[in-house]
Amino acid sequence: MNWVNKISTRFWENSLLVFGLWLIVAAQSMAVPQEINPALDSVRPHDATMGELFYKTKQGYTAGTFLHGEVDIVVTGLLVKAHVRQVFENLTADWQEATYVFPLPDNAAVHAMRVKTGDRIIEGEIQEKAAARKTYNQAKSQGKRAALVEQQRPNMFTTDVSHIAPGDKVEVEIEYLQQLALKDGIVQVRFPTTITPRYTPQITLQKQSETGTTELSGEEATNTLLDETYRQPPMVANGWQSAGLESLGVAGPPVVLPADVARDSHRMQVKMSIAPGFMVDGIHSLTHSLHGNFVDSSDVHGVSGGHYEVNLGMNDTLMNRDLVVEWSPARQSEPQLALYTEQVRGNTYGLVFMTPPTAENVSTLARELIFVIDTSGSMGGRPMAHAIQVLHKALSGLSTQDRFNVIRFSSDASAFAPNPLPATAANVQAAHAYADNLSANGGTEMSGALTLALDRGSDSQTFLRQIVFITDGSVSNEQALFSQIEQSLGQASLFTVGIGTAPNSYFMRKAAEFGRGTFTQIDHESQIESLISQMLAKLGAPLLRDIQVVWPAGIKADVYPGRLPDLYAGDPLVFTFRVPGEVNNVDLTVQGTRADNGRGQAAWQKPLQFSVDQNGVKKGLDKLWARSRIAYLKDEHVRGVAKDVASKEILSTALTYGLVSDVTSLVAVDHTPVRETNDNDLTKTQVASLLPDGMANNMLRYPKTNNGSFLQLLMGALGLLFGYCLFWRKHA
Amino acid sequence: MRRKSKNRKSKKTMRWLAMGIMTLAALSFSNGLYIQAKAEVAQWLLQDAWVRTLAGEAQAKPWSWADIWPVASLHYRKQPTSTELFSEELFSDDHDLLVLNEASGQGLAFGPGRLASNIQPGEPGWLIIGGHRDTHFGFLERVTQGDTIALQSTDSRWHLYEVDHIQVVDSTNEMLPAPDEISEPGLILVTCYPFDVVSNGSLRYVVMAKKVQPHDNGRVITL
Numbered sequence: 019m020n021w022v023n024k025i026s027t028r029f030w031e032n033s034l035l036v037f038g039l040w041l042i043v044a045a046q047s048m049a050v051p052q053e054i055n056p057a058l059d060s061v062r063p064h065d066a067t068m069g070e071l072f073y074k075t076k077q078g079y080t081a082g083t084f085l086h087g088e089v090d091i092v093v094t095g096l097l098v099k100a101h102v103r104q105v106f107e108n109l110t111a112d113w114q115e116a117t118y119v120f121p122l123p124d125n126a127a128v129h130a131m132r133v134k135t136g137d138r139i140i141e142g143e144i145q146e147k148a149a150a151r152k153t154y155n156q157a158k159s160q161g162k163r164a165a166l167v168e169q170q171r172p173n174m175f176t177t178d179v180s181h182i183a184p185g186d187k188v189e190v191e192i193e194y195l196q197q198l199a200l201k202d203g204i205v206q207v208r209f210p211t212t213i214t215p216r217y218t219p220q221i222t223l224q225k226q227s228e229t230g231t232t233e234l235s236g237e238e239a240t241n242t243l244l245d246e247t248y249r250q251p252p253m254v255a256n257g258w259q260s261a262g263l264e265s266l267g268v269a270g271p272p273v274v275l276p277a278d279v280a281r282d283s284h285r286m287q288v289k290m291s292i293a294p295g296f297m298v299d300g301i302h303s304l305t306h307s308l309h310g311n312f313v314d315s316s317d318v319h320g321v322s323g324g325h326y327e328v329n330l331g332m333n334d335t336l337m338n339r340d341l342v343v344e345w346s347p348a349r350q351s352e353p354q355l356a357l358y359t360e361q362v363r364g365n366t367y368g369l370v371f372m373t374p375p376t377a378e379n380v381s382t383l384a385r386e387l388i389f390v391i392d393t394s395g396s397m398g399g400r401p402m403a404h405a406i407q408v409l410h411k412a413l414s415g416l417s418t419q420d421r422f423n424v425i426r427f428s429s430d431a432s433a434f435a436p437n438p439l440p441a442t443a444a445n446v447q448a449a450h451a452y453a454d455n456l457s458a459n460g461g462t463e464m465s466g467a468l469t470l471a472l473d474r475g476s477d478s479q480t481f482l483r484q485i486v487f488i489t490d491g492s493v494s495n496e497q498a499l500f501s502q503i504e505q506s507l508g509q510a511s512l513f514t515v516g517i518g519t520a521p522n523s524y525f526m527r528k529a530a531e532f533g534r535g536t537f538t539q540i541d542h543e544s545q546i547e548s549l550i551s552q553m554l555a556k557l558g559a560p561l562l563r564d565i566q567v568v569w570p571a572g573i574k575a576d577v578y579p580g581r582l583p584d585l586y587a588g589d590p591l592v593f594t595f596r597v598p599g600e601v602n603n604v605d606l607t608v609q610g611t612r613a614d615n616g617r618g619q620a621a622w623q624k625p626l627q628f629s630v631d632q633n634g635v636k637k638g639l640d641k642l643w644a645r646s647r648i649a650y651l652k653d654e655h656v657r658g659v660a661k662d663v664a665s666k667e668i669l670s671t672a673l674t675y676g677l678v679s680d681v682t683s684l685v686a687v688d689h690t691p692v693r694e695t696n697d698n699d700l701t702k703t704q705v706a707s708l709l710p711d712g713m714a715n716n717m718l719r720y721p722k723t724n725n726g727s728f729l730q731l732l733m734g735a736l737g738l739l740f741g742y743c744l745f746w747r748k749h750a
Numbered sequence: 751m752r753r754k755s756k757n758r759k760s761k762k763t764m765r766w767l768a769m770g771i772m773t774l775a776a777l778s779f780s781n782g783l784y785i786q787a788k789a790e791v792a793q794w795l796l797q798d799a800w801v802r803t804l805a806g807e808a809q810a811k812p813w814s815w816a817d818i819w820p821v822a823s824l825h826y827r828k829q830p831t832s833t834e835l836f837s838e839e840l841f842s843d844d845h846d847l848l849v850l851n852e853a854s855g856q857g858l859a860f861g862p863g864r865l866a867s868n869i870q871p872g873e874p875g876w877l878i879i880g881g882h883r884d885t886h887f888g889f890l891e892r893v894t895q896g897d898t899i900a901l902q903s904t905d906s907r908w909h910l911y912e913v914d915h916i917q918v919v920d921s922t923n924e925m926l927p928a929p930d931e932i933s934e935p936g937l938i939l940v941t942c943y944p945f946d947v948v949s950n951g952s953l954r955y956v957v958m959a960k961k962v963q964p965h966d967n968g969r970v971i972t973l
Contacts, residue, residue, distance in 0.1 A: 346893055450875075459869070725886070726785075727781075727782040727783075727786050727884045727885065728782070728786035728884045729777075729782075730778045730779065730781050730782030730785070731779060731782035731783065731786075732782075733775070733778050733779075734775045734776065734777070734778035734779025734780070734781075734782055735775070735779055736775070736777060737771055737772065737774060737775025737776075737778065737779075738772055738775040738776060740771060740775075741768045741769070741770075741771035741772030741775055742768075742772065744765075744767065744768035744771065745764075745765060745768035745769065745772065
């Protein structure tokens with residue numbers, strides 16, 4: 019008995035020992051930041067680079083600021099009023115200055131900003147860009163809380179907030195107006211939430227490093243493809259920019275994964291209230307799951323017929339892809355015309371949406387289709403797969419009389435064939451195989467691809483030349499590319515197909531506009547089939563061209579866009595106008611040239627007469643008109659109008675109508691200092707942007723290279739040993 | 751009497767507990783083994799696909815439902831120094847690996863993978879290959895500056911790269927170099943770091959090599 023007891027005690031001891039060992043190993047393996055093995059130093063000459071960035075700021079920048087978004091979107095008919103609230107919470111022990119780069123819809127008219135802390139609300143005011151920055155910097159140096167909202171590109175903005183106390187929250191609310199359109203029978207609201215890293219061409223960077231500035235003379239700007247003097251975000255690698263702003267001394271994190279930001283950070287709550295103004299087949303989204311219901315009240319919109327209240331459910335939504343919400347008119351209720359009018363400060367403003375006459379859009383000419391596909395690094399992952407699918411679909415849609423070619427580009431551009439080939443079965447088959455072998459990698463040198471696509475002159479008499487551009491538009495030299503399209507398009511037309519979950523819609527829409535084509539965005543794989551067939555059907559000649567708005571003699575109306583684009587079947591005609599004085603009736607005629615069912619062309623016109631709304635409801639049509647005017651003035655610069663002339667006009671328009679533009683910003687200053695003037699140290703933090711959903715992160719990130727098999731083997735072996743001891747304890 | 755039944759009861763609980771622990775442990779162990787076995791077997795199956803690739807088949811798949819295929823063959827042999835010329839290590843540190851077309855989590859279980867780039871061995875630019883530390887790329891621990899790594903491209907040609915730089919980076923903060931950052935052919939091998947810790951971490955071990963011409967400056971290069 020005695021020896022049995024002895025053995026059993028020994029067993030207990032042994033078991034405890036094993037258990038203890040197991041605990042030690044387990045605990046060790048849980049400890050994540052491992053010490054570097056000093057023995058390795060001898061083989062690593064450059065180990066000083068290791069972890070350098072990580073220790074630059076005390077907390078590591080990604081966790082420094084907590085970001086929460088709240089988005090309220092009210093849609094009345096085709097007009098959008100949106101409130102975007104960005105809540106910044108300082109997670110560090112230091113006073114903080116936060117900078118956040120964020121996207122907004124590219125036709126957003128940003129007209130108001132206010133800062134809220136606790137009960138205090140400070141309203142922002144519009145100032146010239148440089149003056150606004152000066153106001154902000156001055157307030158900052160005086161220990162005052164201030165906020166600044168700047169436009170970096172038409173769809174990329176920044177918010178700066180100074181003096182956020184440790185553990186404190188500051189809310190910046192931004193208001194914008196936007197107009198929607200009924201296109202291809204669908205009304206779509208798009209709210210972008212993150213920015214795909216943009217690419218800056220090498221030639222621009224070269225220039226930048228030589229002169230130390232991005233400011234160039236007008237001629238230089240055109241020659242070097244550089245257009246803007248915006249704050250340039252830092253490079254991730256070789257021309258790729260993150261959404262960070264390292265040039266301003268801000269330690270900018272690259273685009274990060276949701277796991278890299280503070281827990282529950284970078285999420286937003288979205289509420290939408292939609293009064294479509296016509297019978298709809300419900301409200302849909304291909305990007306998010308929608309919740310909500312129909313409310314039969316006119317409280318929110320002031321219009322009868324009720325509205326839909328829509329949200330994204332109980333949980334907050336990650337800010338890593340565009341939110342797209344759509345609705346379509348029910349059968350028989352498709353509106354042909356929508357008119358909005360408003361009298362503001364002695365002027366009458368109007369916004370007109372028209373669906374042009376539908377007709378069989380048959381072209382007798384055979385087509386020469388040039389597919390240009392973006393294979394740059396930002397397309398990596400799902401975007402590349404979708405782009406290839408689009409190409410397959412488009413290739414299958416070719417008819418035997420057509421000619422075609424495929425051009426791919428990243429850091430360089432190359433073509434499937436030296437010259438466009440007839441679309442024979444064998445050629446198309448070879449092109450399909452070519453498409454399958456494409457992979458995403460390198461920069462986005464788009465200009466070369468455009469040259470290749472546009473300059474291959476062929477007889478446009480017998481072939482209708484069309485270019486289909488498949489890309490995510492992640493470039494930062496938009497204006498220069500527009501110039502190139504404008505100058506070398508000739509008889510061709512350019513269609514853009516947008517890919518990715520956070521595309522640069524501004525580039526896509528404008529490129530198609532300058533290219534006299536249309537823009538199709540693919541938000542979901544399921545759309546490829548239908549949207550590409552729709553686009554291919556449009557690829558005939560435009561339905562309506564040379565469109566003009568004619569006013570009765572004596573009325574001096576300002577219509578924007580100043581040049582109305584050609585329309586393809588399904589495209590809406592949208593324009594805004596301003597008529598001096600408070601007129602009661604508007605009487606105008608829209609006219610153009612219409613493709614007449616393959617029989618040539620015919621003049622077309624449509625008179626519009628309507629009385630002006632005088633109910634005093636503020637729709638903000640004056641601001642939307644001013645936004646259209648600014649967009650037109652920017653386009654005029656691309657078309658060759660001197661930049662300073664355009665800028666001056668933009669400045670006066672933006673200041674008069676209180677809009678954020680590339681020359682004006684909103685700034686808010688709380689005149690009661692939050693800190694002592696002599697106690698002004700601030701940690702600058704750059705709030706990270708999330709990597710767009712579906713985009714491969716291996717352009718930016720190292721792969722995960724641990725299988726975990728060692729851990730499993732070790733834990734398994736120890737567990738078995740321990741269990742074995744326990745099991746046989748009494749049997750010994 | 752009472753004491754005995756209590757004993758029996760506790761003994762029974764203990765046995766159930768023990769069996770539970772052993773079952774869990776066995777599952778964990780076998781999963782670990784499975785990962786290791788999968789890594790070995792996949793490489794073996796890939797050999798056949800590689801032979802077909804060299805014979806001209808495009809995207810030769812190792813098994814019919816695979817979505818991976820070999821794009822290069824990687825060869826590394828520790829160059830013997832005079833002292834260890836006859837040591838056992840010389841024979842064990844000989845690695846032949848097939849590199850896959852992609853470096854996704856799934857693909858990496860079967861072999862090291864090429865990262866989002868279509869750069870072929872011998873072409874200008876960084877050819878970046880990632881691999882698991884606990885299976886295929888464990889040998890990187892013993893790679894030192896000056897070592898030669900050989901890559902065979904799909905056109906059967908061999909390309910020699912000489913290791914010129916080894917570093918550890920924090921993957922949460924540092925980016926991979928862009929493939930077109932250099933104009934000469936370069937090779938980057940990436941795996942997890944440290945090698946001898948069982949858990950996951952954000953550190954990566956990066957081996958950088960530049961293409962060299964086959965030479966015979968005292969060293970024997972056998973392929």
